[in-house]
Amino acid sequence: MRPQTPLWDALQKHIISGLYPFHVPGHKSGRGLPTSYVNSLINYDLTELSGLDNLYDPSGPIARAQELTAQLFGVAATLFTTNGSTAGLIAAVLACCPSGGTIILPRNAHVSLLHACVLGDLSPVFVDVEIDPYTEIPLGLTPEQLSIVLESSGADAVVAVYPTYHGVCGDIRGIGEVCRQAGIRLIVDEAHGTHLYLNPSGPVSSLCTEASVVVQSTHKTGLALTGAAWVHIKDQSLVQRVKASLRLVQSTSPSYLLLSSLDITRAIMEEEGPRLMRRALAAADKLASILPLYKPPWPYRSDPLRLVINARQLGISGQYLAARFLAHGVAAEMFDLYSVTLVLSLADDEDSVAGLTAAFQQIERQPTGPPLAPVCPPLGQQVMTPRQAHFSPKRSCKLEQSKGFIAAEAVTTYPPGIPVVWPGQIITTEILEYLASRRALGAEFSGISAQGEVLVRAEVEND
Numbered sequence: 425m426r427p428q429t430p431l432w433d434a435l436q437k438h439i440i441s442g443l444y445p446f447h448v449p450g451h452k453s454g455r456g457l458p459t460s461y462v463n464s465l466i467n468y469d470l471t472e473l474s475g476l477d478n479l480y481d482p483s484g485p486i487a488r489a490q491e492l493t494a495q496l497f498g499v500a501a502t503l504f505t506t507n508g509s510t511a512g513l514i515a516a517v518l519a520c521c522p523s524g525g526t527i528i529l530p531r532n533a534h535v536s537l538l539h540a541c542v543l544g545d546l547s548p549v550f551v552d553v554e555i556d557p558y559t560e561i562p563l564g565l566t567p568e569q570l571s572i573v574l575e576s577s578g579a580d581a582v583v584a585v586y587p588t589y590h591g592v593c594g595d596i597r598g599i600g601e602v603c604r605q606a607g608i609r610l611i612v613d614e615a616h617g618t619h620l621y622l623n624p625s626g627p628v629s630s631l632c633t634e635a636s637v638v639v640q641s642t643h644k645t646g647l648a649l650t651g652a653a654w655v656h657i658k659d660q661s662l663v664q665r666v667k668a669s670l671r672l673v674q675s676t677s678p679s680y681l682l683l684s685s686l687d688i689t690r691a692i693m694e695e696e697g698p699r700l701m702r703r704a705l706a707a708a709d710k711l712a713s714i715l716p717l718y719k720p721p722w723p724y725r726s727d728p729l730r731l732v733i734n735a736r737q738l739g740i741s742g743q744y745l746a747a748r749f750l751a752h753g754v755a756a757e758m759f760d761l762y763s764v765t766l767v768l769s770l771a772d773d774e775d776s777v778a779g780l781t782a783a784f785q786q787i788e789r790q791p792t793g794p795p796l797a798p799v800c801p802p803l804g805q806q807v808m809t810p811r812q813a814h815f816s817p818k819r820s821c822k823l824e825q826s827k828g829f830i831a832a833e834a835v836t837t838y839p840p841g842i843p844v845v846w847p848g849q850i851i852t853t854e855i856l857e858y859l860a861s862r863r864a865l866g867a868e869f870s871g872i873s874a875q876g877e878v879l880v881r882a883e884v885e886n887d
């Protein structure tokens with residue numbers, strides 16, 4: 425009997441299904457990358473051999489590739505990472521905050537920022553960003569909200585998510601200005617916005633703002649391989665600190681496949697970026713005239729390459745719509761109760777989206793309509809730091825009996841990787857009601873076991 429290869433089997437099954445990827449990675453099964461590169465990819469799986477430099481302390485071709493990227497984006501330095509924006513954000517936060525410091529985070533912060541808080545022993549101060557009650561889509565941080573929180577927080581840095589997973593963009597210039605006036609560093613999680621700077625008609629890239637560090641998942645809407653990201657540092661005085669922090673969260677054997685894909689993506693963006701962007705925008709425009717796209721209830725633009733279909737407006741659930749898309753050969757990036765999110769990238773054109781139009785036209789409506797469920801409630805009170813909770817004694821507790829306990833681990837949905845509960849927070853009735861309603865509708869959460877248990881802080885003698 426041949427040895428089992430469950431993951432390889434699953435990948436082969438997926439590939440055979442021939443679905444068109446309206447999801448990341450943005451190279452779209454290699455369409456956006458040079459054929460000569462894709463065809464000999466395996467040969468580039470090398471390591472720190474003579475002449476190939478060393479990501480830990482680069483001085484040869486990796487250093488040069490990083491310099492060329494910094495020049496293209498007009499920043500003081502760009503650092504490559506093969507551990508995604510996850511590593512880039514952790515490094516940026518650790519570079520901008522002292523150990524034991526305070527960081528302002530939007531409610532919809534990615535879970536990597538939790539990891540940064542654990543590593544840096546940081547206290548998060550949350551800004552409860554508005555959630556659209558009709559679609560449950562989180563909007564962004566506003567300069568006004570930030571000003572209020574900044575006044576009393578004593579924070580060392582601010583993180584903004586721009587654009588959000590759903591492509592919502594906000595007043596990032598205004599946020600930068602608030603940070604500048606307060607003399608506080610702004611880190612922008614632009615994981616979903618590598619392509620933004622190529623679009624002169626906006627929304628703008630946060631590279632044009634007062635941000636100190638901008639982190640982009642080049643593998644999401646750029647053309648790099650999964651896990652490849654870059655960290656743009658605008659403030660020269662931070663470069664060595666971000667470098668040192670990045671070393672803490674990178675393998676000493678970074679993948680040359682990923683590193684080379686960053687170099688190639690930069691070269692393509694430099695040479696052909698504006699043309700590829702125009703081509704992708706034309707495809708997006710075509711789809712926008714057919715699909716009922718979500719428009720956030722606020723005055724800011726959204727990313728035109730992030731197509732969020734408002735399933736609720738069609739009288740169906742996001743889950744149903746995504747399943748019908750799959751049946752018609754289209755794989756979406758993400759669905760939730762009321763919407764389906766599709767990713768267009770620099771590799772897409774009008775031909776690649778033709779199948780989506782045809783698929784959408786064939787989708788039958790559901791007579792029952794989408795179920796109604798409570799929207800994500802505010803976070804519970806943070807009574808200890810994420811690090812204290814992470815290292816405290818823990819015990820399992822049935823979810824429905826966990827009210828009032830301190831969470832010892834995050835409860836998160838993937839995608840989009842936004843925690844509903846952070847370690848160190850009190851679990852509230854509203855959160856339990858929300859989780860129960862979503863689980864009843866089939867949603868899965870990391871941090872809730874198959875037995876329906878969460879980890880809470882165990883009571884200790886001195887409590």
Ligand SMILES: Cc1ncc(COP(=O)(O)O)c(C=O)c1O
Binds near residue numbers: 511
């Ligand atoms: C808003 C946001 N930030 C950061 C990340 C982490 O990015 P990466 O997958 O490159 O580590 C993600 C991942 O989905 C994300 O959605």
